[in-house]
Amino acid sequence: MEMIKDRIILLIVINILGLHFIQARDVDLLTATYSEATVQKYLPTDNRWVNYPDYTDREGWTRLTDPFLEKLIKDADKYLDYKWQVVQATDYLEYERSGSRVIMEKPLNDNCRALTHLFFAELAEGKGRYIDQIINGSWYMTEISTWSLSAHLPAFQSSKRTLPQQGTHVFDLMAGDIGSLMSWIYYFLQPEFDKVTPIISQRIKLHIQERLIEPYLSRNDMWWQALDIDEGQLVNNWNPWCNFNVLTALLLVEDDVDKKVGGVYKTMTSVDKFINYVKADGACEEGPSYWGHAAGKLYDYLKLLAYATDNHISIFEHPIVKNMGEYISQSYIGGDRWVVNFADASAKGGGDPLLIFRYGEDVHSMEMMQFAKYLTEQQSSFNVIEGRDAFRTLENMICYPTFEKQTPQLPQNTYKWYPETEFLYLKDEDTFFAAKGGYNNESHNHNDIGSFILYKEGKPVFIDAGVGTYTKKTFSNERYNIWAMQSAYHNLPQINGHDQRFGASYKSRDVSFDPKKGVFKLDITGAYPTEAQIDKWLRSYELKNGQLLIRDDFNLRQTNTANVVHFMVAEKPTISKGIVSLGNGTHALTFDGNEFEASIDTIEQDDPRLSNVWGQHLYRINLKAKNMQRKGSYTFTIE
Template sequence: MGLKNQWAAVGAEERQRAVAEARARVGVPDLQNREVWDHRDPAAVAAILNEAAADRAKPWPHTLLSEYARYWRDGVRTAYEDPAGEVRRRTRTAVLAAVLTQEHVDEAADGLLLLCEQTTWCWAAHESFATARHEVLGDPDEPYLDLGAAETAEILAWADLVLGPALDERVPGSRRRMRREVRQRVIQPFLTDRRWHWLGLDGHLHNWNPWIHGHVLTAALFLESDAVEVVDLVVDGLDRYLNAMPADGGCDEGYAYWWNGPARLAEAIELLDRITDGALDPWSCPPLDELARYPQRMALGDGWYVNVGDGPARPDPNQPWHVLHRWGRRHQDSDVMAHAAAHRDQPIAPASGLGRALVGLTDDTWWNAAKAELPLPRSTWLPDVQLLVARNDSGLTLAIKGGHNDENHNHNDVGSFIAALDSTPVLIDLGQPTYTALSFSDRRYEQWVVRSDWHNLPLIDGHEQPPGSQYRATDLKVNNNSLSLQLSHAYPHAPDYRRTAALEDVITVADEWTGDHQIEQHFVIAGTPVSLDPHEFVVETLAGATARISWDAGTGRLETRGVDDPLLESVWGPVVHRLIIDTEGNSFRLTVRRGERP
């Protein structure tokens, strides 16, 4: 039974009761319950209090119109998003510190009111209402409900739940103001406007759906006197997203966005589970069990992950691992729990969400879990998203994808692969650049990192892969640790072109094509070049191992490109390299193996 049908089966009277009693049933008490808050994990508490103390030594950040307007003027998003995000992070941290100590409530109240006084909670890149008016300022009377608005409402809602008595005592009227702002900017637009693209009513579902729906759910349950209509609509939206998830548990947006897609879905479902006191059985809904396994399937080890689309290969390790641990407990999946527990030493991260931090702090089973070894599956094949990840005992990992070129957060990368040695990628996918006005515009593919000629792919008669769902892999064949796929439909006017990638003792990538065509192979490489011979390139990986990349025919040349994007540089360093090989005949074969240290 799907989520929507389960919710309906609870019955109208019990649904009304669950919503009305949500604040008590959620299991996170307010700051007056010292039996809970005085006995939280000491290391987690110390990290939060140290962060809050450091914040109090600095003035609050300011959000300025001139910085907001830069999105329209020169395409820069971060000038406004960074300080706006810092206000939210600092407010979350102040709320947590106040809950944990019953002190510095005024600091939290200052942050909450600063949020209430912002003209808009919407990020400039999403403010299509202002764009349509040919303006650069959000209109409080026509608020746009985006991620920024939803995240801000979530902060106010959880803050009201846990600080309510202290806010009433220290700053009477602040909670009424918070409710008014959330109702006007989030609840009312959600109820009255069904144009929001993230609802997925057109069949296109992506991570905004559970991300925003989950925050709307929290805001309605904690701040609204009658939230049944809102909750019904939220359940309908979450059900739509869940039904769109591939049965294999894959995520075409990649591992980094998994935390703000499927993981947000799981958090919203958990909230529904808590307020219904077991009357719901949401964890039986497919493919929730498979979705929980995605992080371990994509892990390379040592903080590296298989990254597809807009995702960093080395994401922030400080994720809300307790969310995944509870998810694994719901399914009694020991590998999922072990993957989460392998990161048990990571602190609670206020930046990832106030609700996440509060629920995580009160999850005693998580804090009592022993740190585990990272479980790395030998081989994973995800047929719906067409992604193979295979590992061997020699420290080599191969990941190769099929798919198409209209995926969420798409890069033109059909048939591209990643080769890693001792967990560290050496033949790489560059991943996510810093977002600008180009990132989600019709000029997206002017960005070098999303184009196929900066992926591990050929140019065919000088042509790259274009964007569009019609450009896709076909005739896929999987055999143990190998994937063979036809790439002729991934390029315009391409010949019959087959790529086969396999992992045995070494990684082998073999291409074959028909006819007389100019095939120029491109391979993107991270690390320090050691030597380049006519048919072999030796590179020291970012972790200091030696990889030998060999090919059977054609002349290779090496290009070096400076990485002038701070997000990319934080992963790959100041330069990356591109090995270009002009092929001969109708076939090409490349191998990657461990080399001796020079």
Template sequence: MKRNVIFTGRGMLLCCLLGWIVLSTSAQEKRDLLTNEIKQFPNTSYLDSNPLSVFPDRGTVHQSLSQLPEEIQDRLVEEGDEAIEYEWPAIPVSAYLDFVRNGNRTRMQSYQNQRTKALKSLVLAEMLVQDGTYLDAIMDGVWAMCEQSTWVLSAHLSAQKDKSGMPDVEEPVIDLGAGEVANLLSWIHFYFRSDFETVSPLLARRIELELEERIIAPYLARDDFWWMGFDASFVNNWNPWCNYNVLMTAALVERDQEKLRQVVEKSAHSVDQFINYYKADGACEEGPAYWDHAAGKMLEYLELLKHLSNGKVDVGSQSVIQNMGNYIRKVHIEDDYYVNFADASARLKAHPGIIFRYGQYISDERLKGFAADVAQKEDLDQWLLKGSLDRTIHNLMEYRTLETQKAYQEKTPYFWYPETEVAGGRGDDGLFFAAKGGHNNESHNHNDVGTFVLYYQGNPVFIDVGVETYSAKTFSKDRYDIWTMQSDFHNLPQINGVSQQQGNDFKASSVDFSEGKRFIRFGVEIRHAYGESAASEFWNRSYELDRKKGAFTIADQFSLDKRVAASEVHFMSLYPPVKKENGSLSISLPNGQDVIMHYPSDKLSLAIEEWPVEDPRLLKVWEQQVVYRLVFEQVGEQVKDKWEFEVTTP
């Protein structure tokens, strides 16, 4: 990527999703909460004798749809009418092969997304009007999905033995894509089976056959899908996501009570691995953008299991489950900004329906109130109908209760996740910071040990750029060639010309956090993240937020074994920094206020670089075509020193 230098001082100055390429060492704690709950009951005594009774029937969904505002009902009919015209094109095999040929996963996924979107639109429209208008189109869509060679996404076909990129119909595997399609078809089977059978029994039987062969049978037969977590090496959002879809499929379609029991108990054992892997503090290692499909999908699984067991299997009172739920509330900054380390994006349209259901599950009024606050700031149709058919059905059952929930708007004054090593806090005048320790082998990892973000009155000052659109390179050996993954493009030093490296051994140490009436402090030793080539005896990075003064201080105190090259400190800014006199610079924010940074100009020279933002995902987050890197380069050849940067507000 080409950079444009617009100011030069003295001198000039890379989940859920694909977690198997980043392996951690072991589970955090062998809790086995679900398995231990189930062990209390003999055989299937904990399961409802009629599993289908726990789901809202078609009449209930129709009633809820018919009570929606007229403009939303009109939109559902309009989208259903559009979907009737959809012609269900086959997915070309070349669309699958794109991924191995050039890393493109989008073309194949767009075909599958169009299919599932059309089916969802048809189903909602028919359940609203109830006159058969959309039934033939629904049958066409279901048949097309059953005829599709695989529901597995092209990026995930490497789970099959054949590595050509072409689907192997003789080896069914379960991924996020297959699970989502299975979930959709299961709901359609539940609501429209009798309609299908008035035409012919063959379509309902075909759905059952495909779900058995593609989902239930391989799930029960195999223990080696990496996301199951049975090898205890690594678990991420795939685990609850896939397990939820499998359990929902079995609950809606499987008539054999013994087979359903097997799915329940195996899935509980698997989701236990996800809960075991989570640190007790409940922080989402993958960041807030993944919370919805990590802790959020776990919530959906736990909620379903609770319903299927008539409330007998319920772990909502466990502290780790409560901590996991409240993470999303605590790391909320302002508006749609959330703390975004790793592959998480800084801006997030949080799903109030899932947050509310989580609050219900753990009986937490603050979390339910936070969901209500999120919902009130977004138009009903923007979240009620968002996501899968499964999500929409649940939203329809809960939205009126959510609308009556009192909003909780109080911001968390500080948070500290001691095991995940993530902290943050707020000042009285609107300054907010978050910082992290950790290691460089976390899920969706960036080389970012010791980095931070800083906001003022909801506006980004120093940012974590985030991640570009996923491609094959994102989850390959070349991951850290991507600029947004590299420590040089985080708010971190470059030590003796050396950047951070990836792996478990490149980690933080001596992490410390303290909070008082006036100050919030976070300190971390980061030299181990750079390796021996940095020749560093120690490099202590510390942050201090003065709540009363409206000031934030970043300090680097270090000692090098020898000087190899000039060390640097980098900061990433969304808005253009302007160099002032006497070692200061200003950053003008959209609210018209300037944030000032003071730096030791006798020790460091400053270069300000423009870095173009060309990726669609990053453009959507930051809404501008450039970000700025501040490069402070060491003046002189000191091997011991302390550099302080103070950010002050108006």
């Protein structure tokens, strides 16, 4: 009865949120399949499940690290004299004062990077050369006031301030990452530390318990847990990411068997909320940049859970898990590592090849495994160490020999349609087209319902700019004051003087895709406020023989301001009557010169997160209607 009740509640939430589920699917894949008693039965009381050599197994580590040994040693040697950086009180306060996250985050990230490199070099070499510095770095981690980032502290502290609060341990993404890294250091090097003094390992263990395990077990109100989920609440990458980290700590550090079993089952309950939230089609609404932290972290979590229970708890066979994995290969455009970058995602990326490969192995996706190998051929360098993520690095080392034998290839399908998320990717000759419907309350949302991007021969023509460096403003009530979030800076119309609005109620209608005709249609009326006076605004895209036809059919209740149709492009355009030339004349946007007045805005890119992708400038084409009319149609052709 309880399970049926939960499913009814979930369906009600889905309807309230307007999440566009087309078909029912199983929910609570973990806890509806496996009970806490199952966890207790199969979870060992010790660490015999760990799939890696002990520190003293020199032959095992030589075998595991041989392909990377020279680089591991070279990178770590740079940190033998590293001076561990202090994060000052004013660094935390800087987020309040200027909105900057970097001032506090950089020294902490640098310390984590140093500790990670030293740790893996010691595992690889095994001579003790790095032990003292690893002790220094580990000791430093136990001395800092918080493992959390200043940007995340106010949401979890009663003070609502960015200075760490006495007596409160905030569990955010960074705290989880540090706790997970420290758990692996504790597991592998405790005997070596104890040769110096047992105080070191005891202190590390205590702080992992105090900063991760105890807050997780004692609280249900951390929003990312989604255990007391509110109406309209998003469940994003934080959920699998943080749950993976606490699962690591529970498995490697917690000695109390009841706490461990209860904690593991609690993570399963929480992770189910993330899987339930994701659409059945598996698309990542946060974009490819977040795939490694969303679907990728779900994979890490499921793999760790499977390891710890000798594969007795595993859901890799469920279609949604495979769909979530293949999103990353489907979203790859090509060229200079271009990807479909809706929401806050960067337009360049592709993902971590070895993570994608391992995920593909476990869900039996040849597409993912071949794509992973293809990615390595497009990258100038290859790193086996995956940031501060010790588990991914260890798994990278294990899978590398099999990965090396894989054949590289991009996905061969001509289109990919995500009917629940309302994403469409369409390939035609040398053209890659992507468009979206959805709603304007997705995680990392931009107001972009009905927008599109277009790439020719692997190069960007019509684009989504993405997002700049995160600041306090990015995740505040001022978010939509940022130009990159606004529909006016996407490939969309401004209707009657109004842009799209943020919120779950602003969503697409009547979305359809005809694969035979290559036609994508949707009604974007619902994305605009009532003040726009729209009865209906239908937008359609048709891709054929490398040519894109865009059509807007509209009916307004009244007209107040001339409509403006915007297009964002990567290269400087030139205007002549009825034609906007792009790419030095290789592409053209044609329109009715009698109907529109064209102008160009140059948008300077002074933010490195954007300029590193696009260069110093982006451009916005503005087609302003010469006549105000209540009913009509606009047609644009890109060829």
